[in-house]
Amino acid sequence: MQRTVVITGCSSGIGLAAANDLLTRGYKVIAACRKTEDVARMNTLGFIGLQLDLDDPASVDRAADDVIALTENRLFALFNNGGFGVYGPLHTLSRQQLEQQFSTNFFGTHQFTMRLLPALQASGNGRIINTSSVLGLISTPGRGAYAASKYALEAWSDALRLEVYRSGVRVSLIEPGPIKTQFTDNVTQGEQNKPVRNPGIAARFTLPPEAILPKLRHALESKHPRLRYPVTLVAHIMGLLKRLLPGWMMDRILRSH
Numbered sequence: 001m002q003r004t005v006v007i008t009g010c011s012s013g014i015g016l017a018a019a020n021d022l023l024t025r026g027y028k029v030i031a032a033c034r035k036t037e038d039v040a041r042m043n044t045l046g047f048i049g050l051q052l053d054l055d056d057p058a059s060v061d062r063a064a065d066d067v068i069a070l071t072e073n074r075l076f077a078l079f080n081n082g083g084f085g086v087y088g089p090l091h092t093l094s095r096q097q098l099e100q101q102f103s104t105n106f107f108g109t110h111q112f113t114m115r116l117l118p119a120l121q122a123s124g125n126g127r128i129i130n131t132s133s134v135l136g137l138i139s140t141p142g143r144g145a146y147a148a149s150k151y152a153l154e155a156w157s158d159a160l161r162l163e164v165y166r167s168g169v170r171v172s173l174i175e176p177g178p179i180k181t182q183f184t185d186n187v188t189q190g191e192q193n194k195p196v197r198n199p200g201i202a203a204r205f206t207l208p209p210e211a212i213l214p215k216l217r218h219a220l221e222s223k224h225p226r227l228r229y230p231v232t233l234v235a236h237i238m239g240l241l242k243r244l245l246p247g248w249m250m251d252r253i254l255r256s257h
Contacts, residue, residue: 005029075126082108086145101149105153136175141255
């Protein structure tokens with residue numbers, strides 16, 4: 001039987017790379033995008049386009065209803081990849097900006113996942129895969145809002161994994177470091193005249209979005225998916241340093257970059 005996977009944030013980058021790869025591997029791909037023109041484009045590419053604005057609870061409910069109808073309430077996998085970044089020193093960010101950051105990156109993901117959870121459980125071996133970030137492991141100056149939303153996603157994923165284990169659903173996190181996508185171009189800056197930029201050294205370790213594909217395939221197809229899948233050397237190193245170094249030393253490293 002053909003397996004169906006829902007992927008959010010499919011207009012470009014990681015989401016589009018994942019959708020293309022899984023389609024060639026025989027999956028039925030429901031590709032969710034925020035903009036209607038991108039939804040139409042997904043249909044022309046061989047996916048089932050789905051309109052989803054994670055910042056809008058009504059849109060999330062409509063999208064979930066559509067998925068349930070399309071899959072007859074039996075879904076193999078959900079790849080929660082949609083999101084965006086709010087950058088800037090914390091004192092430059094308003095409560096409204098922080099709420100929007102969490103609304104899209106966390107609250108919308110929670111709502112969509114909970115609506116689809118019965119369909120995932122009905123499959124008997126469903127998979128939930130969440131795109132976190134190296135900034136779900138460490139927080140750096142100017143990226144506190146985005147990092148906070150990813151820290152929340154990490155904790156939420158850990159709790160969900162334990163809660164749904166007996167139903168056969170497995171929950172994994174993909175933790176990319178620097179990936180070459182349109183993400184940085186779409187960042188909301190707290191200070192337009194002083195935008196937060198990635199350090200020059202990051203370019204040396206930046207990989208294309210296809211770098212996540214081996215990890216995504218393993219999370220979907222292995223009998224024993226891992227809890228976390230770091231992607232890029234930066235994510236591997238930062239995860240290791242976070243475990244080994246005292247906090248003051250990590251602070252010194254992060255301040256210097």
